[in-house]
Amino acid sequence: MAGRENVPIRFLFQLPDKDTSFLSGLLSIFCKRKRHFERLNVSLIMMMSTSQFIERPYKKGRSFRQFLRTVFPMSPLLLRGIFAAAQSTPYPGQPAYGPGGAEYTHQSVAFFDHATAADGYWLFEPRDPQPDSAEVVVFMHGYGAYNPMAYGKWIKHLVAKGNIVIYPRYQKNLVWPRPDGFPQNAAKGIRDALKALEKDGHVKPRTDKVAYIGHSYGGVIVSNLACHWEKYRIPKPASVLLCEPGSGPFKGARLSDYCHMPSDMAMVVVVGEDDYVVGQEFGRLVFETAVNTPQRNLVLQRRDRDTTGHRWVLASHSEPYCYDLDFDTGVRNYTAKRVLMTSRLNEVDFNCYWKFGDALMDYTRNGCNEHIAFGNTPEQCYLGCWSNGIHMRPMQVFLPTDKQAASVVPAQTSGPAAVEMHK
Numbered sequence: 001m002a003g004r005e006n007v008p009i010r011f012l013f014q015l016p017d018k019d020t021s022f023l024s025g026l027l028s029i030f031c032k033r034k035r036h037f038e039r040l041n042v043s044l045i046m047m048m049s050t051s052q053f054i055e056r057p058y059k060k061g062r063s064f065r066q067f068l069r070t071v072f073p074m075s076p077l078l079l080r081g082i083f084a085a086a087q088s089t090p091y092p093g094q095p096a097y098g099p100g101g102a103e104y105t106h107q108s109v110a111f112f113d114h115a116t117a118a119d120g121y122w123l124f125e126p127r128d129p130q131p132d133s134a135e136v137v138v139f140m141h142g143y144g145a146y147n148p149m150a151y152g153k154w155i156k157h158l159v160a161k162g163n164i165v166i167y168p169r170y171q172k173n174l175v176w177p178r179p180d181g182f183p184q185n186a187a188k189g190i191r192d193a194l195k196a197l198e199k200d201g202h203v204k205p206r207t208d209k210v211a212y213i214g215h216s217y218g219g220v221i222v223s224n225l226a227c228h229w230e231k232y233r234i235p236k237p238a239s240v241l242l243c244e245p246g247s248g249p250f251k252g253a254r255l256s257d258y259c260h261m262p263s264d265m266a267m268v269v270v271v272g273e274d275d276y277v278v279g280q281e282f283g284r285l286v287f288e289t290a291v292n293t294p295q296r297n298l299v300l301q302r303r304d305r306d307t308t309g310h311r312w313v314l315a316s317h318s319e320p321y322c323y324d325l326d327f328d329t330g331v332r333n334y335t336a337k338r339v340l341m342t343s344r345l346n347e348v349d350f351n352c353y354w355k356f357g358d359a360l361m362d363y364t365r366n367g368c369n370e371h372i373a374f375g376n377t378p379e380q381c382y383l384g385c386w387s388n389g390i391h392m393r394p395m396q397v398f399l400p401t402d403k404q405a406a407s408v409v410p411a412q413t414s415g416p417a418a419v420e421m422h423k
Contacts, residue, residue, distance in 0.1 A: 077196050078113045082127055083326040085109040085160040093347045093384055099362060099372050100355035104160035106131075111327060114196065115146070118172035118181075121189035122148050122327075123196065124155055124165040125203045133204040135211070135365060136235070137163045137357075138190055142216030142320075143248070144174050144335030151215070152324025153345060157354055163361075164205055166193040170221065174333055179252025182217070183224045187232035194235075209365045210235040213357055215320045216278060217253075219245020219269075223286050224253050226267075227260040239360035240267040242286060243320045243353055246278020254282070257289035266364050267296040268356045268373060273303055277317035287398065297374050297397055301352050304393035306386040313383070313392060318342035320353050347384030347392060375399070 090102035097103040106126035114120050126134055137158050141150060146169050148155065155165050168189030170182045177185065197205045214222030219242040226237045240261075247254055261267070269287050271280040280300075287298040301319065305312035321343040359373035372379045381394035 077123070080111045080113050081326070082108050082110045083156075085126075085156040091345060091350070094350040098355075099358035099369055100350040101358075105162050106160050109156055109159040112196075113329070114192070115169040115329075118169060118177055119185040119188040119192075120169045121193045122167040122169070123193050124159050124167070125197075126159050126162055126164070131162065131203055133206050134162055134164045135209060135361070136194075136205045136207060137165045137361075138210060138212045138222075139165050139167050140170070140186060140212070140214035140218030140222050141167065142218050142335065144171070144333055145215075145218075145339065146171060147327075147329050147331040147333075147336050147339075149323045149325055149328040150321055150336065150339040150343075152327040153322040154320070154349065154354060154357075155327065156324060158357070161358065163211075164197065164203055166190055168193075174335075179217070179247065179250045182221050182253050183228070183232065186221050187225060187234050190234045207235040209238040209361075211239045211241070211357070211361050211364070212237045213241045213243065214245060215243040216245065216317065217247055217250075219243060219286075220247050220253050220282065223258055223261075224255060226262065226265065227255060227258060229262075236262060237265055238364040240265060241353070241357050241360055242267070242269045242283060244270065244272050244275050244278065244283070244317050245286065246275075246282040248278050258286050259289060259292050261290045261293045263292050263294070265293050265295070266360050266373065267293060268299060268360060269296070270299045270301055270352060270356065272301050272317060272319060273315035275315070275317040294400060295374065297376075297380075297399060299352075299356070299380075300396040300398070301348065301383070302393050302396065304383075307388065307390065311386070313346060313348050314344070315348075316342070319344070319348045322349055351382060351384050352395065 084107065086104035086107045087102070090096050095101035107128035108126075110125045110127050112123040112125070115122050139151065139155065139158075141148070145151070148167050155167070158165050166189070168186040170186040170189065171177060194205050194207065197203065212222045212226065214220070222237075222240055222242065223245065225232060225234060226240055229236050267286075267290065269283045271283040283298065287296060290296055301315045303313060303315040318338065321339045322345045323339050323343045356373060359369040362369040363373050371377045374380065376397040376399055378394075381397060383392040383395055385391055
């Protein structure tokens with residue numbers, strides 16, 4: 001597959017017990033030109049609710065959306081399309097293999113939508129080939145990023161590696177619900193997605209080694225769920241990657257400490273040197289108070305520029321963004337506009353966020369690549385090389401002290417743990 005042209009391979013409706021040609025034929029009566037047909041096709045998808053169809057006669061005064069539900073009963077889970085996920089050559093700066101690399105086993109991703117409600121979700125499954133079952137990644141977006149295009153290329157990377165990705169919506173808009181309700185909404189989205197995956201035609205989920213990834217407020221939610229996974233009836237997290245986590249001026253969903261995180265969980269917390277949106281406070285709070293989780297590292301990603309001054313890498317709050325319009329749902333709120341303006345795809349993605357996510361999964365699922373995820377090793381700190389071969393400024397790693405890692409305190413005890421900085 002040449003290049004990274006993100007062209008959909010096929011696009012269709014999910015109609016239970018109906019032939020899709022019926023809908024296409026009906027639309028074609030009104031749309032003589034192909035592009036008009038495609039526009040109406042897309043418009044219908046955006047207008048139709050994905051809720052369960054309840055048969056009832058159409059009455060005067062009922063909304064057009066309700067009329068469409070009556071005429072065109074929709075599946076609860078809508079297939080938005082199947083898109084190219086992998087490519088024949090790596091991105092510039094991306095390793096050819098290993099964590100963060102372009103060593104892919106699946107060529108396409110199936111994109112499903114069940115995100116009309118605040119507790120809904122989007123679902124991404126590997127295709128070409130379609131496996132019988134796959135490991136699961138829960139990807140928790142930042143505040144307002146309920147348009148999965150924001151992290152589209154990272155999602156494609158995860159799916160091409162053979163993972164199912166669940167992307168909970170957790171918020172309806174920028175003002176509702178209140179942040180205190182985010183974990184509950186996210187948990188329901190996870191449970192519903194796993195239930196949907198058990199149905200025919202989907203890749204069956206393997207839930208014993210689930211990986212959780214959270215950016216910004218998504219990191220706050222993931223941290224909360226990691227402490228209360230039994231309460232919310234979601235899979236126990238085997239690994240957690242927190243990317244620039246924080247809540248800004250809000251306090252909802254935050255905990256006073258994170259000593260209730262699983263003791264056998266692996267966690268990497270990444271903070272940015274120039275994150276002026278949420279800062280480093282929350283990331284350090286989680287790292288310092290997750291005292292019953294000894295396998296954890298705090299990583300500081302730092303800015304740098306090459307010797308010619310023509311190229312640089314930043315360390316801002318926006319570094320995890322890597323948008324892909326294949327997954328664009330049309331939302332253009334403040335966050336979506338910021339994504340389109342600030343998103344960059346470079347070594348910070350491949351050798352920081354993608355690398356740590358892959359290495360954590362390799363370690364918890366296959367017992368390998370621990371030295372890439374943990375330990376202040378050269379492989380962990382490596383961010384990449386400039387075109388002249390000079391290494392970029394390495395990441396800085398903080399480790400729990402040997403004393404703290406060796407002693408597990410009672411769960412009710414909390415407080416900052418001592419850390420030592422390894423330069």
